[in-house]
Amino acid sequence: MTLLDFVNFHIVPGLVLGSIYALGAIGVTLVFGVMRFAHLAHGDLATLGAFIALAVVWGTGLNPWFGLPAAMAFAAGVAIGADRLFYAHLRRRPLILTVIASLGVALMLRSLVQMGFGVDSQSYVRGIVRPDDYFGVRLRDRELLTLLAAGLLVLALTQFLARTRLGKAMRAMSDNPDLARLSGVDTGLVTALTWGIVGALAAAAGFFLGLNTELRSMMGWQLLLPMFAAAILGGVGRVEGALVGGLVVGVLEECAVLVIPAQYKSAMAFAVLLLMLSVRPTGLFRGKVL
């Protein structure tokens, strides 16, 4: 196998998959950091986003990319609503109860998708797309656009966190919630904002996964493990860590098929997760340990 083949068959798909994982993992790491619990409904939020975009495509017949903002806005609303309805009242009780509640929300979101769209796999556009050649590296348009869009979303988020007042408030709450509250941070607003961002990013991850593969009602649940592996690999609470972690897990999964049967490539994420938890739970970028 030449180097170019290796790049075309493993690195490129790995980076595309990895950028999808990264979008999801950033959401996971934000909830971990700001709300301090593992949000198990994150994958099914991605499923919901993917199918909302599909509904837009079916309803209007437009290019699927027009579905993306609608899906992100809708999922942001759902995430904020789920927090208000099901998580907020548990905040004074042990946090693990919120994790249980999020497992319930995962089941509810998925069954809603299954009721609305059935259980067969769907896709945004039919037909086979041939990749274009860029000096030997073959890329489909949608893969290139996924990489670009994911990069832009991450850039926008990091700028928001670094420069704006609300972004700083979010980081403050992640570092020390009591101190943030005492310094006058509106924790209610920051909480709602966090959920909005998390929901929107999850929907984007679901949309890109649907665009590059197909839409299934279980797609999000199967994203959960790699997203958490990526978040923990990068260090909980670290946005740049989640980005690197997502890309690493994606490339590892696509390279794993060289040595293990293809159906087990999702076990790669699990191996990364267990390895990081046993040798370095703070992750590569020194995140938190709950």
Place this chain on the structure above:
Amino acid sequence: MEWIGLATYASQLAVFMGVYAILALGLNIQWGFAGLFNAGVAGFFAVGAYASAIFTSAADPSRIGGFELPAPVGWLAAMAFAGLVAWPVGRVCLRLRSDYLAIATIGVAEIIRLVARSEGWLTGAASGIANLPRPLAGPGGSAAAALEGNLGYLAIVLALLLAAYLAVERQLRAPWGRMMRGIRDNETAARAMGKDVEARRMEAFVFGAALMGLGGALFAHFNRSITPEAIDPMVATFLVWIMLILGGSGNNRGAILGVVVVWSIWSMSEMLTDRLPAEYAIQAKYFRVFLIGLALQLVLRFRPEGLLPERPPKG
């Protein structure tokens, strides 16, 4: 005879309740007493079901097996293997907060599902393992014999449930149980008193997983077969959780009460949705799943201690 059909149905319902009660007891040890979040109940269930199936089934050239051991040996193997799968996961995750255990157990259940579906030499892949022995099954054929077989199996399941219940209750009244509650309620204090927190958690995690394995084996032998499609991992795990939380986590009688309530509602609603016209059948199926998710939220909000709250044992 109409009543024989009804009695057969009722006895089948009761067997499933017994199996779920064993699963709920296992989860109660992990969550109710040790505060460990196992989100992969179905994974340990599947390990038990397949382990027992491999040990007791007849030879099949396409996969390993052909040991044809008696069912009780298979059940012991089920418990041993489920515990064995739990051990390394516990080793990595039990020193961290239970969120990590939740994710890791989801991963374990997912990988076990993959193995069950793709490793034909071990699990028979999609066709699964069939013709498992069923103790006290009777000759079969007539409706009365089917009822008799169900009742015989029900007696075994109830006896095992009673044994498990008594064993767990005894452990909880013993110093071990007090220590477990101490660790769950204030880990730092328990550690300061010199208690080995990780070792105690590991005991609870492995013991609970072994009971889940037993539940899986009992389920497989009742159906005489096990296939990857026999059980929906997420729904099965979730049913056990809602049973335990509704019944009252930390209270074994509560756990069993939760099983009776939830399983009655779950199977009766299935009878209702089966009568719907086919075009609504899929919607109705998933609407039931939606409702158990919602039920969990309502219990957490309005009755978080469950129907029978935990009571510290006397003495």
